[in-house]
Amino acid sequence: MTRRPTDNKSDDLLERLRVTFRAEAGEHLQSMSSGLLSLEQASSGESQSLIEAIFRSAHSLKGAAQAVNLEPIGLVCQPLESILAALKAGRLELKPSLLNLLHESLDTIGRLLSDMALLEQRRPLAAAAARRLDDALKGASTNGAKPDDSAMEAPAEMSYVVPNVTPGTVRVAIAKLDTVMRHAEELLVPRLAASQRLLELNEAVSMLASWKKQRARLQPALRVIEHSLQASSRGVAGEGSDHGILNGAASRKQELLKLLEYLDSEQVQLKVMEDHLARLSRSTAHDQRVLTGMGDSLLRDCKEMQLLPFSSQLEGFPRLVRGLAREQGKAVELMMQGGDIEIDRRILDAMKDPLIHLLRNGIDHGIGTPAVRAAKGKPPHGTITVAISQKDSGKVEVVVADDGSGIDVPAVKAAAGKLGAMAPQDGAGMDEQEAMALVFKSGLSTSPIITDVSGRGLGLAIVREKVEKLGGSIAIESHRDAGTVFRIVLPLMLANFHGLIVRERGQLFVIPTIHIERVMRLANNAIRTVENRETIPVNAQAVSLVGLGDVLEMPPSRAGEQPKPSTLVVVIEMAHMKMAFRVDEILGEHEVLVKPLGRQLVRVRNVAGASVLGTGQVVPVLNVSDLLKSATRHMSTSRAASGKLSGDNSEAVEKRAILVVEDSITSRSLLKGILETAGYRVSTAVDGVDGFTTLKTGKFDLVVSDVEMPRMDGFDLTAKLRADKQLSDLPVVLVTALGSREHRERGIDVGANAYIVKSHFDQSNLLDAVKRLV
Known part of the structure; x- marks a missing residue:
């Protein structure tokens, strides 16, 4: 056309x-x-x-x-x-x-x-x-x-x-719907301002009533003074004294009498003012109730407009599962139930990536190939089920289950010990449920090799973080060779934001209540010092205690302030990480509206946005995720400083040494530049033979190798390293253009620790793999 x-x-x-x-x-x-x-x-x-x-x-x-x-x-x-x-x-x-x-x-x-x-x-x-x-x-x-x-x-x-x-x-365009939603949410600001004005008006009425009571108590004394002045005036006039003195005294007495008469007439005006303020207070309270009712109704209607059936998010999953299964030579059937249940579109959008992670995890780690399943007496095709069901109290449960091999608990414990997520002696006393919860640790993976699909140990950590950020929870059930079930409970709609307002070193802050486990006041003698850090007992567990002002790097308090006999503490928990923060004052929980900081301040560490209180004061809203990371970093810095003060003058850690084996000068220079920029000491070799000779004559912590090379390719180099007693444990990362399933399986067979396909190459993928292996 x-x-x-x-x-x-x-x-x-x-x-x-x-x-x-x-x-x-x-x-x-x-x-x-x-x-x-x-x-x-x-x-x-x-x-x-x-x-x-x-x-x-x-x-x-x-x-x-x-x-x-x-x-x-x-x-x-x-x-x-x-x-x-x-x-x-x-x-x-x-x-x-x-x-x-x-x-x-x-x-x-x-x-x-x-x-x-x-x-x-x-x-x-x-x-x-x-x-x-x-x-x-x-x-x-x-x-x-x-x-x-x-x-x-x-x-x-x-x-x-x-x-x-x-x-x-x-x-309706989503952008327009979001704009209406934002305007409805912003009605919270005038609502809070109206509540504050009503509070101030009621305080004025109370002050006037108190003044009126005090004046009423003075009224009898004023009457006595008035009668005394009148009697005194008549007595002085009858004595015939000096006329000038008499006239002056009489004039002053007249002024006092007029003042008393004015005070009598003011009593009527006070009554009129009191009635006026009372009517104004009642009408303001009525307007505030109407504004609150209309605002809540409008916000509720806008939220209902945001509801979408869960099926709108699930429609693309069958095709995704089909593609991932075909790529890995597996047969997988996806079953979906409860797609007609409606949920907040914003929650649906936020849950897209976590659900994809769970599906990919089920295919990659859970479902075996047809041959493996047949050997275990299972049907050749695996099944993944996504079921959505309505729960009480405005919640919905999403169940993602597979009939695969289940979670290998001993392998999870071993990976957690290698990662440093737990001490080796802790694994023996850990029950199966606690061990399975370790899969949510960032960086933990039981995969024998890192690929573009899995092996970095980030997927489940991201799933838990996003679910908890939405105010939900996630639990895991698994049985060896029977399958794994993830149960996610989510709110149907995003709730209004509630925050705890605290004061620290003269500054107000808002902490999201969704991440607050408890608020408590502790006697100072309940604080213990363990390994140069303060801790407090919470449910029979020692929780680290830090000052909120110290974590936020605020100026120290003024010298000369008297120490308090007790400490106010806010215990925050997110993604199974718990920390206690010391604050000066807690002002209470309030409904607040979080506003972004603007284009000039897109990302400010520890601050998620700002909120305007009913008084008109702008208060920063803290980013809990950043706050916990900053607190951990603050404690590490404090312990390091303490160690240096106590005479710990250990040498700086030597840079890790990496050998890059690559026949292409362009690729070799690229890999060398990426790794050196990240702080590693890098040497190079032009092929497998040159690389093996270099490894035998030097000391290296990791090898990054191409596969297709003259004289000796990357597969043969890896196999030769695994057969060498001195180099058998040396980590190997293969970076290659060969992306087929057969080539990846060969990489696993020869003993590579990571397999990165050049068509999907991202320097962050390489650096993540290297960081995990050295």
Whole structure:
């Protein structure tokens, strides 16, 4: 379809239509992807209806793309539609290779949609996908006849495509919905201000009532003074004394009498003022209640608008599972239940990555290959279940379960000991549930090799951190060779933010109450010093105690202040890390609105944002995650300083030595630069033979090697190192362009500790692997 000359208004309309098209195209792609996944498992009777639905979505997508002049997308849709029409008519046989090609075509369309501004530059990508579809259509036809295109012709001319919208609903951009939500939340500020004004008004009424009572008690004394002045005035006048003195005294007495009369008349004015303040207080209280009711109702309605069915997040998971399983040579079936339960969209968005981590973890660590499962008497295909169910008190439970090999508890304990997460002697007395909880430790992994999929020990740590940040909890159950179950409990809606307001060294701070375990006052003699750090007992457990001001690096308190007989403590827990903070004063818990610090202060350590109290005072809201890290760093620094003061003059730790074995001078220089910038001492070798000779003549802590090299490749070098008594324990990281499953398995077989594919190369992946291994 050729684009006609247009004016600026037409261009603006076209851009708006393309925004609408992108949302509609996403729905069509999701529908087709889900249909293809269902088609793989469908019976012959169900296949026809599924193909029909996929065909209609492809036809609608093609017409919509042509209507907004997005020809590259239409270029892919045309042969895609032809193949679906041939399947529908029975002229093509549905084979796994054809299904894979259809999935790849949808991936191509998704990439074209991801950045429509560069669509014309990606025309070769669209043309290549269209050629593959055309070739499949020609080569896979069962009777050699060309597909009948008469049933597939798009309308000759289209000017506008009406997006698919459910009757009684309207499509609203997420950005607009978030803006309305933000405005509704910001009503909290005037609500708090109104409450503060009402409090101040009530205080004024109380002060006036107290003044009135005091004046009423003085009234009898004023009457006595008045009578005395009147009697004294008459007595002086009868004595006939000096007229000047008499006139002066009489004048002063007259002024006093007038003052007393004024005070009598003021009594009426006080009563009028008191009544006025009382009416004003009642009307303010009424307005405050109305504002609170309307604000709460509006916020509740906005939150309900944010509710989405859980299925909207689950739709892409079958395809993800299918791809990950195929990549690892495994057969996995994904079962999903309870997708119609609605939950806050923001919680859904935040839970996308954790759920992907759990699915990837189940496929990579839990589900075995068909041969391994068959040897254990299991069906060749594994099953992963994602089940959502409604719980009491506005909560929802998400269960992610697999029927794989379960968690190897001894391996977890060994990995935790190697990581330093626990002392070796602690493992013997640890029960199975406590040991399984160790899998949430950052950096802990039982994988024998680090790859781009797993092995860094970060996935489950991220899952727990994000779940707890949302106010949820996660628990784990596992039985050897029976499978693993993760139970996640989440709130249905994000609650209003509540914070504990504390004062430290004259400054107010807000600490999120969701992470506060308890607030307590302790006698100073209850504080103990263990290994140069202060601790307090909490549930029979010693918890480290630090000063909030010390952690925040605030100026010290003024000298000369009297020590207090007791200490106020706030105990904070997050991601199973617990710390106690000493504060000067606790002002109570309040509902607060957290505001960002602005573009100039995007990231401030220990501060998550700011809040405005009802008094108008701006108070920083503390970032609990940063606070715990800063407290840990503060204690380590304090102990190190204490060690130096006590005569510990140990030598600085020597830099770790790494050998880079790489035949490409460009890659060798790149790896050397990355590692040296990170603080390592790096030597290089040009191939496996040179590398092995260097290792035998020098002392190194780790080897980073390419695989494809002359004379001796990386696999052979690794195998030779493992066979050498002196070098058998030396960690080896393979960085290579060979990314197939067979090559990764060979890397594991020869004894590599990490396998990083160059196509997925990220220097952070390399540095994470090196840091974990040395």
